[in-house]
Amino acid sequence: MSCEVTIKIDVDTLKGYLEGVPRLLDILGERDVKASIFFSMGPDNSGKAIRRIFNKGFISKMLRTKAPSTYGLKTLLYGTLLRAPMIVASNPDVLRRAADEGHDCGVHCWDHVFWQDRLSKMSREEIRAELNKAAELFSRVVGSTPKSSAAPGWQASFDSLTVQDELGFDYCSDVRGAKPFFPRMDGVVFRTLQIPSTLPTLDELWGTDGMDSEKLHDKYLDLLEPGLNVHTVHAEMEGGDMSDVFTRFLDCCLEGEVVFPTLRDVAARFRNSAGTDIADVEMAKIQGRSGKVAVQKTQ
DSSP states (O other), X not given: OOEEEEEEEEEOSHHIIIIIHHHHHHHHHHHTOOOEEEEEOSBOOGGGGGGGGGSTTHHHHHHHTXXXXXXXXXXXXXXXXXXXXXXXXXXXXXXXXXXXXXXXXXXXXXXXXXXHHHGGGOOHHHHHXXXXXXXXXXXXXXXXXXXXXXXXXXXXXXXXXHHHHXXXXXXXXXXXXXXXXXXXXXXXXXXXXXXXBOXXXXXXXXXXXXXXXXXXXXXXXXXXXXXXXXXXXXXXXXXXTTHHHHHHHHHHHHHTTOBOOOHHHHHHHHTTOTTOEEEEEEEEOOTTOSSOEEEEOOO
C-alpha cells in the first residue's frame, strides 16, 4: 500500500494569517503540493486563552513550545489589553490567493478562542451562529460556500456535529483518530464524514524527550504509516520559525514518492464507500495537549 500524507493547515491568529499562510503557500507552490487550509474567519482573541492557565499542562506547554516568541507579544494580548483585530477581513486577498491556487479551503471557526474554550457550554443556536458568520464571510471572499470545516482545538459536541449536518458540509476534520469514519455520539450517527488528524502536531512533540527542531522531521518520517496520514500544521508555527522543519519533511516525503491528496480528495473517495466505518466520538486526553479533545474511539 502506498503512503499518502494530507497536509491540513489550521489558521488560528492574525499573525498566522498574514505571515504564516503566504509563507506556507510559497513552500507548497514551489513543490506543487496542495493542502487543506482552514481559516479562523473572525476576531483574533488569542489573549483570552490565558483562561486555560488553570488547565493542567497549559503553562508547561506554553514554555516548552516558546509560545511568546512563536505567536508574538501582540497576539498574546489581543482581546485583553489590545483590541481583537479581525483576521480575514484585514486582508481578504490571503484567503482568496489560497483558493485561487487550488488549495482545499474551509472554515476553522469564527472566533477560535470562543469555540475552543466554550463549545461544551454553547447552545446549538450559538454554534449555528458562529459557523454561519464564518461561512458568510468565506462566501463573500471566495465566491462560493465552504464545503468543509475543522474544529478549533479538536473540540466537538453533539450539537456541533448536528449543525455541521444541517450545513451540508462534504466533510469535517474535528477529531483525532486513525481513518475516515461517520461519527456517532449519544447513539446518534451523523452523516457528515469525519477525516481525523492521525499524526501528533509539532507543538505536541517539540521539547518532549529531547525532541528539538533537528529531530522533528525524522520523527515524523518514522510515524508515517502505509495508507492515509493526516498531518495538521499551524500557520503560526510551520509558517513561522518552524518552516524549515516543515520544508525538510515535505522534501523527504517527495523523495520517497509520497502522494499528497487533499482532504477534499480523500472525502470524495470515502464518502460513499460501503466500507466506511461508523465510530463513536469521545472527549479524551492525548499526550502533549492540555485539556481533552475529540477522539475517534476504537474497538
